[in-house]
Amino acid sequence: MTDHDIRVLDDSQYRTAHTLFRGTLHHTPAPDDQWKFVQESYYPGRAIGAFADGEMVGTVQSFPSQLAVPGGAVVPHAAVSRVGVRADWTRRGVLSALQRAQLRALRSAGDVAATLRASETAIYGRYGYGVATRHRFVRIDRRQAAPRTRPVGRVRLVEGEAGERIAHGLFEELSPVRAGTISRWPAWWGLSIRRVAAEENIKIAVRSGASGDDDGYVVFKVVPGEHGSGDHKPTTLMVMDLWARDAEAWADLWLFVLGVDLVAEVAAYGRPVDEPVQWLLGDRRACRIAEEVDETWLRLLDVPAALxxxxxxxxxxxxxxxxxxxxxxxxxxxxxxxxxxxxxxxxxxxxxxxxxxxxxxxxxxxxxxxxxxxxxxxxxxxxxxxxxxxxxxxxxxxxxxxx
Ligand SMILES: CC(C)(COP(=O)(O)OP(=O)(O)OC[C@H]1O[C@@H](n2cnc3c(N)ncnc32)[C@H](O)[C@@H]1OP(=O)(O)O)[C@@H](O)C(=O)NCCC(=O)NCCS
Structure with missing residues (x-):
């Protein structure tokens, strides 16, 4: 006999669940203009709540996706997110009950694997999630970098939704391919790119080669700092998403961001651990690996199917x-x-x-x-x-x- 029960949420409960989740991260509720993007990312049957005394006290959710595995096959995959238990209900087994229900539901629905990003490393091992990929945060001193080579193709800025459309199309071609890459659910683009672009100065640059076809893109933003020599607060170009069909397109996109004027530092979070960006530079010490940490926490839901x-x-x-x-x-x-x-x-x-x-x-x-x-x-x-x-x-x- 527990003091809470677990239920699949319907669309009248999504906003409450989202507000509850944000509260567990110490954020205020999403304002209406943000909610319109968030709402689209609640998929029927994939949000679960824990209830006590008639109130929601915990929630978990997942997005429908696919995961590439070694050898090139792609398996049905759930991207688990928005995990939170209200502060006055923690350490009473609520997350464990939500996990039990979610793992069972996902496996029954045919998902072979689930992945998530962990806020804290102590939480998910007990539920069968293990660290399966790592990623890097790199920082490049742009003035010191002095790239060894010049672009061979054309990189152009594409404004607004046209840029997002090209990026989205290229991404669909390029992922899931490498083991660990996943497909993005339609609402990902609205929430992660369009919503952010409305609030921040997001740019999309698209690369094309000799054939004239688009073959890579970079989403980035420049956070202005103090121009000039006193780099206490350097103007930083943040690479947010960079995908390329081949090495030539990849190098051109990096050379493009390294060539943007009045930028002191190029920073990129969530990059692959084998990305050889330092080899593009005249001075490889201009590139620092600021962090290399766990990225994907993987849960094999159906072990025979996954193996x-x-x-x-x-x-x-x-x-x-x-x-x-x-x-x-x-x-x-x-x-x-x-x-x-x-x-x-x-x-x-x-x-x-x-x-x-x-x-x-x-x-x-x-x-x-x-x-x-x-x-x-x-x-x-x-x-x-x-x-x-x-x-x-x-x-x-x-x-x-x-x-
Ligand atoms: C993480 C969180 C969801 C855990 O919920 P919860 O209901 O307290 O978890 P449970 O009571 O089911 O805990 C199960 C076990 O995990 C342990 N545990 C849970 N969260 C933990 C944490 N953050 N650090 C260390 N141990 C934790 C509990 O001590 C318990 O251990 P036990 O079985 O040995 O007693 C909750 O603390 C929370 O909402 N945190 C803030 C938001 C957040 O970080 N969300 C995750 C986003 S990825």
Whole structure:
């Protein structure tokens, strides 16, 4: 018997849920002009509330999406967000009840995986989420940078909704492709680009090459500081979203932002850990990695479907024993080989919780590393080499979409 109950919300309850969520982040309720963008991002059946004494005291939500996995397949995916429990109801099991309901509902609806961005790292491991991708915050001293090369194509500024339309179209072509990338739900563009553009000085630049086709874009804004030599508050160009079809387009877009006048610093948050921007510069020390932190927290909702969706390198098979307290049907032994994955009735060689499996799944961290840090049980030490080889990927996974 609990003192609260869990219900799927209907559209008359979305604003209350959103106000409650914002309150847990210590923000005031969204004003009407913001709400009109937010409202579109509540999808039927995907918002859940916890109620006590007739009032909503907690909420979680998800957006419909897809996730690219190693090998190029794409699986149904829920982007989980707007998680909050009212301050006078925390640490009484409300989030645990919401998570239990949400994980079950998402799996029943056919989502193979869920991902989220965690406000605090202590929250989600217990529900089976593991850190599966990392991203970087880079800062470049523009005057010191002195790029080694010049653009080879054309980068042009495209104002207003025309710019958003081109960016949206290119994004749809470019993601989900790399493992960890996701598709964006339609309301993402309104909320993350159009709404922000209305309030801030957002610009979109589009690149085209010899063929004349658009092949990349960058969304950015310039935050004016003090011009001149006293750079206590440098004028900063913030790269918010940058996607390119190939290396040539990628380099031209970076060269474009590095060439904008009266800017002291170019800053980019949420970039891939293998992005070689420092190699474009005459002085690579102009580029500082200000932060490299967890990006995607991944929850494998349907472990057999997820394991079967990705490909594996050539190596001898390994038998993994998976434990999942919240979705116990995932618990069991899986034989993973280069030819595929089967559920087996065999003793496992490595035993791990489902959050640890999630961390290995996209290939960002090896089984050996997790064994060395005592995150999994090693029954047969030779299995680590096999598991590492099977799950290895050629480029680090990355999502690139903030939600
Ligand atoms: C994070 C939050 C939703 C947790 O809700 P809650 O109802 O207090 O969580 P529960 O009571 O179900 O907690 C379950 C367990 O997680 C632990 N836990 C939950 N939130 C935690 C936190 N922020 N830090 C450390 N431990 C936490 C609890 O101590 C509890 O542990 P136990 O089972 O060993 O006793 C709530 O604190 C909140 O709204 N925080 C502010 C908003 C926020 O950060 N939202 C997340 C956005 S990604």
């Amino acid at each position: 079967s969706a990705r490909t594996y390198r050539h190596a001898e098979p390994v038998v993994l024993g998976v434990r999942d307290a919240y979705l116990p049907e995932n618990s069991g032994s899986y034989r993973v080989s280069a030819d595929g994955v089967t559920r087996v009735d065999e003793a496992p060689e490595l035993v791990l919780d489902v959050d640890v499996l999630a961390s290995t799944y996209l290939g960002d961290v090896s089984f050996s590393t997790l064994a060395a840090t005592r995150r999994l049980d090693v029954v047969d030490p030779t299995a680590l080499v096999r598991a590492d080889a099977l799950f290895e990927v050629s480029e680090p996974p990355w999502s690139g979409t903030y939600f």
